[in-house]
Amino acid sequence: MVCLLGWSTVSTSVAAEQAQPQVVGIIADGKSDWRIVCPPPASPGVNWAARELQKYVRQISGCKLTIVQRTRGKPALAVGLRRELSPDDRAALPPSAPGYDGYAIAVVPATRKSPARIVIAGDNTRGVIYGVYELLERMGCRWFYPAADAADPEIVPERATLSLRARTWAAASPMKYRICNGSEWFFEMEAAPALRQLDWAMKARYNAMGWQADTHTSLDIQYQQLAEGGLLAELANRDLLLHGPAHCFNLLLRGEDYLKTHPEWFGLRNGKRVPQTFAGAQFCWSNPEARKQFTDNVEAFARQARQIHILCLVPFDGGQACECEPCKKAGASNLLMLLMGEVIERLKTCRPDLLVETVGGYGPMTDPPEAAQIHPRQRVVWAHWGRNYTMGYDDPRYDRKDNLAKWRRAARGGITLCQYYTDNFAEPWVMSPFTVAIEGDRRYFRQEKIDSVYMLMWPRGYWWNHGLNGYLAGRCFYDFSLSPYDLLKDYARRYFGLEAGPLLAEYLEAWAREPELCYRIRGDSRDQDRAKLAEQRKRLLEPATHLAANDQPLAHRVGKVEKLHTLAERLMEVHRQRSEIQRLRRAGGFDEARTRLEQARAYTDEVLALFYTLADLKLGLIERQEVPTFITANVRNWLEDEAKAIAAGKRD
Secondary structure (H helix, E strand, O other): OOOOOOOOOOOOOHHHHHHOOOEEEEEEOOEOOOEEEOOOOOOHHHHHHHHHHHHHHHHHHOOOOEEEOOOOOOOEEEEEEHHHOOHHHHHHOOOOOOOEEEEEEEEEOOOOOOOOEEEEEEOOHHHHHHHHHHHHHHOOOEOOOOOOOOOOOOEOOOOOOEEEEOEEEEEEEOOOEEEEEOHHHEEOOOHHHHHHHHHHHHHOOOOEEEOEEOOOOOHHHHHHHHHHOOHHHHHHHHOOEEEEEEEOHHHHOOHHHHOOOOHHHOEEEOOEEEOOOOOOEOOOOOOHHHHHHHHHHHHHHHHHOOOEEEEEEEOOOOOEOOOOHHHHHHOHHHHHHHHHHHHHHHHHHHOOOOEEEEEEOEOOEOOOOOOOOOOOOEEEEEEOOOOOOOOOOOOOOOOOHHHHHHHHHHOOOOEEEEEOOOEOOOOOOOOOOOHHHHHHHHHHHHHHOOOEEEEEOEOHHHHHHHHHHHHHHHHHHHOOOOOHHHHHHHHHHHHHHHHHHHHHHHHHHHHHHOOHHHHHHHOOOOHHHHHHHHHHHHHHHHHHHHHHOOOHHHHHHHHHHHHHHHHHHHHHHHHHHHHHHHHHHHOOOHHHHHHHHHHHHHHHHHHHHHHHHHHHOOOOOOOHHHHHHHHHHHHHHHHHHHHHHHHOOOOO
16 A cells, blocks of 8 residues: 555664664754755756645645755755756665656665755656655645545645655556546536646546547637646646547538538438437448548647647447448448548658547447458557446456457557546446456456556546545556555545544445445345445444544545435335335235335435435535436336336236
8 A cells, every 4th residue: 555654753762763764854843954956957847746845845834845956965855857866866766667657766864974865756757746746645645536625625734843764665657548537528628627637637646638529619629728728738737648539520520511512421320311419320431532531630630739649539429330331341340440540641740649549349349340450550448338347357257358358459559448437427326446346457457468548537526426436546557566455444544534534444445345235226225235234324434423523624524425325325225115016016916016106206206306415515426417317217217117017917
């Protein structure tokens, strides 16, 4: 797990001094003569990392450390790229860890000849920033969620005295790309919440932001909006990469631009050429003129969007392939890869640095191409929407392993695995920590040398609900040595406090070890599940609520857990009522079943009212726009079927 800082003091006993590790003092009673040193030529990202260190040390201790380019005779926190540090600082560091975005840290005590020094070195700019956050975490800081709730601030301890144990260590990620597709990076974006997620993603050790374009506004305008909102500049400050615009084919060959003059370019559905919209079809990928116009438009956008590192071009979501005979004969996957190969070849001249990615295993591209050759530079993002996270990719029971293996072999330019740990549209409304899947997936990544992961978070209103899995995944996929269960314990202790934390740690681990529980809440629970939740409330949640009651932030945090637990209990009661009604009907008790059904209607209305209440709190628990549609349909979908079965006197 993350090593926590030990706040030990040096004993006057010689024996005790020899037994304890050396401690390097940085702040004493809110005062310090330390400096933060950024040796020239420091990049903007390195300078930004130094300012982050300065900011949080000041928040912790009240002491503002000066940032300088050089210092002599003073203790210093040296921050920079390894290659730009002084020979003495480089000599103090351990060797670089193998992997990507690495950092190394040396906490060096004072000697007779030189003052104490702490060296934070990055193999690249992101590594420098991660190293700064690692050091701050050892000082007690934590960033479990985006700073979107004023009553739930970042965890920054207050200590007038600050010290670190002398030691050296290094870390790097086996994953080259760790992409955070934050829920605020979808569709019509607002700069302020998107920036909060960007900031959190960096602290959770992601190295790219995934952008899902809005389906109605041109890509040129949307990219300009990213710039005007300051998001491109904030990405550059942190050396974060940009991935996108994802589902966008409808924006690169728009019906309003071409359908009237070139209807043959668009997909055939039920005998009619239709635009790339909901209930429409993908454009006609077998038409060479349509492909050329699409490629022209991609090139024009790529020339403008210079900050995109991975150009992810995915057919519009939910659309079927064109039904014309040439398209059906060639096959959707073959034609998509033909199209993308033409795009890659076109971009060689204007953007030779640009990686190009499209989708596989999803929508009409379920199976990899059979005849067409995938371009050697073609990347594929493989997505299993609706995957059950009770198991990892390495589990023998995982039923799409063969398909994943086929796409992995076909994608010669690399494969990105799209994870939905953080998607409450695909996954349960009350979400377990998906530690079982994180561990199993990570074993698969190591075994198959997968070096790219994409974390999709949706919808917006669930940011707290799914944020913990986003944090766990970011940390565990950066550092494969971290245990997600140890991170859970650290989360509970730091987030809920030393008194309530152990109870919440036990609660969270129980859900993490049995992820099936959250699926049964959304699907079909049993008596033993209801008894389990009742026992957890009495033994863990109620005492934790009592212990945190006198600390406003802690009480607020425990309250979020309790509110979702209440929702889980209410949903399980719906399942109990349904089972009882079905039992009565099958036994021929139709009148009693009818009475119970009306009671169940009233109860489901109460449950839906609770969904609205939780959404209206705006604490990241529930997305309100989902309640009258998707949530209502899932909570109430059985009532009419039961009513019909009772009216018909069915006993099966």
